[in-house]
Amino acid sequence: MTTTAQTTAQNNAPRASRTLYWLECKSELLKAIRTPQFSAPTIAFPVVFYLIFGVILAGDGGEGRATYLLATFGMFGALGPALFGFGVNVANERNNGWLDLKKISPMPISAYILAKLFMAAMFGLIVICMLTTIGLLFGGLEISPARWLLMITTQLLCAVPFALMGMAIGFRVSTEAAPAIVNILFMLMSVFGGLWLPVTLFPEILQQFAWVLPTFHGGQLALVSIGLSSASSALTHAGLLAAFAAVMALLAARNYRTMTS
Amino acid sequence: MTNNTTTAISITDLHKHYGDVHALKGVNLNMTQGEFIALIGANGAGKTSLLSVLMGLLPQSKGDVQILGGKPGDMAVRQVSGVMLQSTALPDALKVRELVELFRSYYPAPRPLDELLALTGLGDLENRRYKALSGGQQRRVQFALALAGDPQLLFLDEPTVGLDMEVRREFWRILDSLKARGVTIILTSHYLDEIEALADRLVVIKEGEIIANDATGNIKRRVEHKNITCQTKLATAELEKIGGVLSVVQIGRLKTIATNTENTVLQTLLSNDPDLTDLMVESSSLEDAINSMIGSDADEETNHTHEAM
Numbered sequence: 001m002t003t004t005a006q007t008t009a010q011n012n013a014p015r016a017s018r019t020l021y022w023l024e025c026k027s028e029l030l031k032a033i034r035t036p037q038f039s040a041p042t043i044a045f046p047v048v049f050y051l052i053f054g055v056i057l058a059g060d061g062g063e064g065r066a067t068y069l070l071a072t073f074g075m076f077g078a079l080g081p082a083l084f085g086f087g088v089n090v091a092n093e094r095n096n097g098w099l100d101l102k103k104i105s106p107m108p109i110s111a112y113i114l115a116k117l118f119m120a121a122m123f124g125l126i127v128i129c130m131l132t133t134i135g136l137l138f139g140g141l142e143i144s145p146a147r148w149l150l151m152i153t154t155q156l157l158c159a160v161p162f163a164l165m166g167m168a169i170g171f172r173v174s175t176e177a178a179p180a181i182v183n184i185l186f187m188l189m190s191v192f193g194g195l196w197l198p199v200t201l202f203p204e205i206l207q208q209f210a211w212v213l214p215t216f217h218g219g220q221l222a223l224v225s226i227g228l229s230s231a232s233s234a235l236t237h238a239g240l241l242a243a244f245a246a247v248m249a250l251l252a253a254r255n256y257r258t259m260t261s
Numbered sequence: 262m263t264n265n266t267t268t269a270i271s272i273t274d275l276h277k278h279y280g281d282v283h284a285l286k287g288v289n290l291n292m293t294q295g296e297f298i299a300l301i302g303a304n305g306a307g308k309t310s311l312l313s314v315l316m317g318l319l320p321q322s323k324g325d326v327q328i329l330g331g332k333p334g335d336m337a338v339r340q341v342s343g344v345m346l347q348s349t350a351l352p353d354a355l356k357v358r359e360l361v362e363l364f365r366s367y368y369p370a371p372r373p374l375d376e377l378l379a380l381t382g383l384g385d386l387e388n389r390r391y392k393a394l395s396g397g398q399q400r401r402v403q404f405a406l407a408l409a410g411d412p413q414l415l416f417l418d419e420p421t422v423g424l425d426m427e428v429r430r431e432f433w434r435i436l437d438s439l440k441a442r443g444v445t446i447i448l449t450s451h452y453l454d455e456i457e458a459l460a461d462r463l464v465v466i467k468e469g470e471i472i473a474n475d476a477t478g479n480i481k482r483r484v485e486h487k488n489i490t491c492q493t494k495l496a497t498a499e500l501e502k503i504g505g506v507l508s509v510v511q512i513g514r515l516k517t518i519a520t521n522t523e524n525t526v527l528q529t530l531l532s533n534d535p536d537l538t539d540l541m542v543e544s545s546s547l548e549d550a551i552n553s554m555i556g557s558d559a560d561e562e563t564n565h566t567h568e569a570m
Contacts, residue, residue: 024363035354101346
């Protein structure tokens with residue numbers, strides 16, 4: 001009797017935990033989809049900008065351009081939901097008591113973070129699929145399925161450091177300040193990191209400045225994944241992005257420990 | 262049964278500092294399982310600090326806290342606790358059912374979903390989005406989340422603030438049913454009718470210290486007296502000289518005399534002023550007692566007691 005009960009309990013534990021993680025991910029995705037203030041800009045911005053820069057303004061040599069910009073605008077589209085999903089949403093939930101309620105409950109904090117990563121990845125996936133469709137239909141984009149898979153994997157992985165940056169912001173700043181801070185960082189880092197236009201079109205000084213931006217390295221890695229040349233070796237860009245991720249992870253952990261609601 | 266009580270919460274010499282602010286100054290408190298305690302005090306007295314430490318949201322500065330054999334914030338403790346915070350905004354975009362299901366998934370032995378929805382009166386609202394609910398309905402959802410794990414221990418911080426009387430009474434009925442299940446409950450509330458109806462024990466906290474900790478009835482008896490209100494030509498100073506009079510307060514033309522010996526005071530009063538009118542004798546309420554204890558003078562004008570000098 002006892003053994004049976006124990007075995008059942010043991011068998012139930014992983015299943016219960018799977019249900020918890022699945023429901024947490026599902027809730028996070030539903031929340032994001034049903035909140036137009038979040039879903040509309042994170043999807044519309046990259047799509048509209050890709051249409052403008054990659055298709056409408058392409059002119060001659062548009063094919064190469066559509067491919068190049070799929071890599072960088074895809075990166076832009078992947079990092080948006082990561083930065084906003086953590087930066088703005090965590091700040092909100094920290095200040096309105098929802099995170100407190102969850103911390104008091106037995107929910108593991110890993111479920112909270114994984115669910116937000118899942119949501120950001122799903123949104124990134126949607127944006128990149130839309131960009132690809134636009135490129136194929138109107139931009140003369142040519143890409144093999146294998147390349148495409150490699151590219152999308154790279155872009156989503158490179159979005160993780162921005163999720164950590166969002167976390168560091170969300171665990172620290174007020175609900176009111178978070179959207180402004182995240183918007184400014186998002187736009188400036190994207191433009192000056194060469195996600196809208198190649199940095200080679202910028203003056204020399206801005207080309208050098210791009211090196212301090214994690215968006216630049218993410219964009220370069222996306223270019224490598226699609227088979228185009230990058231400013232430096234993939235390893236250099238990956239190393240610098242990983243260093244940024246490590247700093248943000250430490251900052252996020254520190255801000256989590258010292259956070260106030 | 263009576264000797265077989267188990268300790269649910271044991272707090273010894275608990276201190277909490279926020280920078281220079283000494284929010285809790287050596288709190289000692291024990292609760293047995295199944296007990297229902299009301300925690301009261303003026304704003305800033307330390308109620309929220311105490312609850313936050315008990316729920317594991319804030320670390321204590323000094324002292325010892327044991328909850329169901331563990332420490333605040335332990336996973337084993339969180340698995341058997343339920344909480345309603347004073348102000349929480351749940352995600353607007355989620356439906357009632359989705360929210361309750363999510364919280365159920367956090368607990369090892371949750372209450373059945375339909376039972377939770379029925380208990381909190383949310384059965385008809387399960388497919389509504391949280392944002393589309395009224396304030397009272399949102400409070401019910403928060404209550405359903407607190408009960409999702411079928412808790413042994415329930416923290417309720419101002420659960421009925423802003424609710425109308427009907428909803429509050431329904432809420433009391435549910436709390437009664439939980440008490441019957443043996444749930445240990447800590448409630449903070451500004452509604453003293455609520456506290457009188459529900460709590461076994463009152464804990465009064467003032468400036469970070471517990472200044473009273475006794476059965477609700479005992480506290481009431483201890484501070485109980487009668488209020489004699491009338492219109493009389495006798496001056497306040499004369500009234501105060503009558504033996505057994507605790508205090509005299511004049512509001513408009515009416516004077517209110519607080520006393521424990523209302524019979525003799527009434528006799529003296531009537532023989533000195535046979536023409537007095539509008540005579541009324543009332544028992545002081547628990548509210549009067551509490552207000553005089555926590556030093557809340559917000560409603561001094563309608564408060565008929567006045568401590569004798």
